[in-house]
Amino acid sequence: MMVQKPEMIEKFMKINKYGRPGTKRSKTTKIAWHFTGQHDVPAKNTVSYFSNVVANGYKVNGKYIYASSHYVMGLEGEIYYIVPETEIAYTTNSANAYSIGVECATTGVDDHYTDEEYKSMVKLGAYLACKYKLDPRKDFIRHYDVTRKICPRYFVNHKSHWEQFKLDCYNYLNGLVKEKDIVNCTNGKGITVIPDATQNKTQLVRILQDVNIRSAADFTDASVIGVVKKGGVYTVVEKIERTGTDMYKLKSGVYITASKKYVEVFEK
Ligand SMILES: [Zn+2]
Known part of the structure; x- marks a missing residue:
């Protein structure tokens, strides 16, 4: 299935040693x-920073900044294309030689994405995956995966939403969801974890030892609302990544621990 090139503003940086060295890339596998690092910064400002500040030689603490990106995404869903895909951009450190970089504006203190932007991210992601024959579920990476830098912050802090984003790109690429059905999973109101539409498997959890059921995804005394007994089997709708122990959200809307000591997940 072919994915259409989304509408974009093509505005290549001039060749310069700080952001667009003009070096050809041999392959695209990722x-x-x-994220741009500060929330609520318009994409055009980021583009201008790369093209008019960094490109001219800009020092911070006495050292030149080397930075750029192939694409810059904005909060209104606008897409800037500023370094040709065939060339190196200084975005992802050791992955620059084989990857295309996408910088995304964010909003709010948690650095999430707007609905318009999320839709554009999925469309651009699916378009690039189609063009380079990539599988978003394994060929999309976060800057964090290369350097452990907390980038993009929202997707590092919310791993299940990162998985959902990749799945949304995969589903859109394969015609399993239409543009109007793309739901922003990062804005706090979106649903999360639609099972992979091609597999349609249900994730179930079997209780190995009695565990507390909770009204919220935390382990405070206040959230305890009951107990599920050993041997019970429930449907998992979401895995909540936490520091410490992860949790599962069950179909009934309650939460339980994801600790393998207490529960076991299987698919049906
Ligand atoms: Zn980054």
Whole structure:
């Protein structure tokens, strides 16, 4: 299935040693996702920073900044294309030689994405995956996966939403969801974890030892609302990544621990 090239503003940086050295890339095996570092910064400002500041030689603490990106995504869903895909951009450190970099604006203190932007991210992601024959589920990477830098912040802090984003790109690429059905999973109101539409498997959890059921995804005394007994089997709708122990959200809307000591997940 062919994915249409999304509408974009093509505005290549001039060749310069700080952001667009003009070096050809030999292959594209990954698409690397980033956030611009500060929330609520318009994409045009980021583009201008790369093209008019960094490109002219800009020092911070006495050292030149080397930075750029192939694409810059904005909060209104606008897409800037500023370094040709065939060339190196200085985005993803050691992955620059084989990846295309996408810098995304964010909003709010948690650095999430707007609905318009999320839709554009999925469309651009699917388009690039189609063009380079990539599988978003394994060929999309976060800057974090290369350097452990907390980038893009939302997708590092919310791993299940990162998985959902990749799945949304995969589903759109394969015609399993239409543009109007793309739901922003990062804005706090979106649903999360639609099972992979090609597999349609249900994730179930079997209780190995009695565990507390909770009204919220935390382990405080206040959230305890009951107990599920050993031997019970429930449907998992979401895995919540936490520092410490992860949790599962069950179909009934309650939460339980994801600790393998207490529960076991299987598919049906
Ligand atoms: Zn980054």
